[in-house]
Amino acid sequence: MDEKNTEIYEVIKEHLTGRGIDAAVVTLEADLTQNVGLDSLDVTELTLALEERFNIEIPDEELEGLVTVKDAVDLVAAKVAVEA
Amino acid sequence: MPDQVALVTGGSRGIGRAIAVALASKGMSVGINYRSGADEAKETLRLVEEAGGNGVCVGADVSSKDEVDRMFTEVEDAFGPVSVLVNNAGIRRDGLALSMKDDAWDEVIAINLFGTFACCRRALRGMVRARYGRIVNVSSVAGVSGSPGQANYSAAKAGVIGLTKTLAREVASRNITVNAVAPGVVETELTTSLPEARYDELVGTVPAGRAGTPEEVAALTAHLCDPASSYTTGAVFVIDGALTA
Numbered sequence: 001m002d003e004k005n006t007e008i009y010e011v012i013k014e015h016l017t018g019r020g021i022d023a024a025v026v027t028l029e030a031d032l033t034q035n036v037g038l039d040s041l042d043v044t045e046l047t048l049a050l051e052e053r054f055n056i057e058i059p060d061e062e063l064e065g066l067v068t069v070k071d072a073v074d075l076v077a078a079k080v081a082v083e084a
Numbered sequence: 085m086p087d088q089v090a091l092v093t094g095g096s097r098g099i100g101r102a103i104a105v106a107l108a109s110k111g112m113s114v115g116i117n118y119r120s121g122a123d124e125a126k127e128t129l130r131l132v133e134e135a136g137g138n139g140v141c142v143g144a145d146v147s148s149k150d151e152v153d154r155m156f157t158e159v160e161d162a163f164g165p166v167s168v169l170v171n172n173a174g175i176r177r178d179g180l181a182l183s184m185k186d187d188a189w190d191e192v193i194a195i196n197l198f199g200t201f202a203c204c205r206r207a208l209r210g211m212v213r214a215r216y217g218r219i220v221n222v223s224s225v226a227g228v229s230g231s232p233g234q235a236n237y238s239a240a241k242a243g244v245i246g247l248t249k250t251l252a253r254e255v256a257s258r259n260i261t262v263n264a265v266a267p268g269v270v271e272t273e274l275t276t277s278l279p280e281a282r283y284d285e286l287v288g289t290v291p292a293g294r295a296g297t298p299e300e301v302a303a304l305t306a307h308l309c310d311p312a313s314s315y316t317t318g319a320v321f322v323i324d325g326a327l328t329a
Contacts, residue, residue, distance in 0.1 A: 041258065045212055 001028075001073075004080065008054070008073045015049050028070040036069070050076050086214045088112040089163040090309065091156065093146050093203060094173030096121035098272035099222060101128045102298035103170050106306035108137025112168060115159030116141045119173070138163065146173045146199030147191075156206050165210040168309045171200040171244075172222040174237075176274060181235040189236045196240035197247070204251055208260070217260035218309045221248045222301075225268040225324050241266070245320055252318030261317035263308050268324025270296045292325025 001009065013026045016036065025036055032038045038046070043066065047058050050072070056079040066072055090107045094100040096118035104114045105128070114132050116139055118125035125141040132139035140162040144155035159166055174196045177188040200221050211217030226234050227241025245264050252262040269275055269286050275295065276283065287295050301323050307313060308321075322328055 039257070041212060041255065048209065 005073050005077050008050075008076045008080075009069070011050065011053055012046065012069060012072055015046055019045075026069055028068065028073070030069050031067055032069065032072070033067075046072070054080050056080060086167045086216050087164050088168060088311075089115070089159065089166050090168035090170065091115040091117065091142075091159050091166045091203075091207070092170045092172055093117040093199070094119075095128050096124035097128070098274065099267065099270060099298045099301050100170075100172040101131065102302035103172060103305050104128050104139070105131045105135050106299070106302040107168065107170075107309060108132040108139065109135040110306055110310065111137065112309075113138040113140075113163040115139070115155070115162070115166070117144055117146070117155055117173065119143065119145050145195075146171075146203055147194035149202050152199070152202045152206050156203075160210075165214060166207050167211065167214065167216055168218045169203060169207040170220045170222070170305060170309065171203050173199055174222065174224075174240075174274075176234065176237045178233045178237065180233055184235060192236035193240050193243075196237065197243040200244050201247055204247070204262070208251070208255060211260045212255060212258050215258050215260075217255070217258070218311075218313070219248075219251070219260070219262040220305050220308050221262070221264045222305075223248070223264040223266040223320065225266050225322060225328050228266050228320070228322060229328055248320065249318045256317055259314065261308070261313065263317060264320045265301060265305055265308070266320055266322045266324070267296060267301045268322070268327040270298060270301060270323075272298060290325045290327050291329070292327075294325065296323060296325055 013023055016026050017023045030036050090112045092100050092104045095104045095116035104116050108114050116125050116128050129139045129141050142155045142158045144151040146152055177192055221244050223244045224241040226238040227245050231238045248262050248264040269290055
């Protein structure tokens with residue numbers, strides 16, 4: 001992973017551990033729902049936090065393809081790249 | 085449980101003022117929103133302080149997303165995150181649908197419906213994070229039954245009920261309750277500004293034989309805002325002296 005993606009991954013980890021989730025669970029391959037245990041409101045909270053932190057906008061439609069932690073990293077990375 | 089910080093929109097007079105005072109007397113800090121009545125909001129603040137609470141007046145038009153954001157920020161700066169929201173701000177621009185102008189429709193929907201949504205959305209960010217919240221939306225019996233001459237108002241207030249029920253389902257797992265109260269004929273400027281004959285006629289249809297008072301609406305609203313009212317959510321409470329019974 002390049003520096004940007006690592007930073008995004010760390011932000012995601014920090015957000016989720018702040019919500020009481022064990023950092024060890026938050027691997028790149030982890031399924032946000034199945035493995036990390038997030039519900040749809042948790043995912044929305046996470047994306048709001050990412051929007052705020054990276055100054056991007058993630059439309060709700062784009063959340064549909066979001067399955068793993070890596071998907072979230074890639075989604076944010078793509079947005080950041082466009083807006084940079 | 086987080087600090088009890090309330091925000092009441094349209095808090096400068098009428099039902100909103102009575103709600104602000106009722107919440108203050110429960111020990112809450114209260115943000116008192118107003119749009120044009122700055123002096124009246126100050127009077128609400130005086131009553132809030134007299135009831136033993138803290139308050140702050142915040143001017144904002146709830147139909148503006150940016151003003152809503154600023155309003156919340158001002159209350160948060162004064163007292164901390166908002167844990168109790170009462171969406172009371174509302175206007176009416178009556179007229180038969182047949183001749184209703186677009187702007188009368190748009191303005192009533194913008195303030196009464198979008199304003200309620202915008203405030204809920206802004207408040208929920210903090211409430212979801214805090215895993216706690218109480219929201220009461222002030223609807224109307226006009227949103228439960230039809231109300232000739234109030235197509236815009238009735239549509240907005242019915243919309244508030246749909247919004248309330250949906251939000252209640254979306255955030256129930258986070259210990260956030262969302263309810264609506266639907267007052268009937270209540271002694272406020274909204275009703276006393278009606279032509280006297282129309283007002284008398286309206287009151288004449290109420291089985292209780294009188295109009296309600298803002299304090300009677302505030303009593304139930306404050307109850308719903310209590311931490312103990314934790315399983316009451318997604319409900320609509322008619323307060324109308326049996327008008328729609």
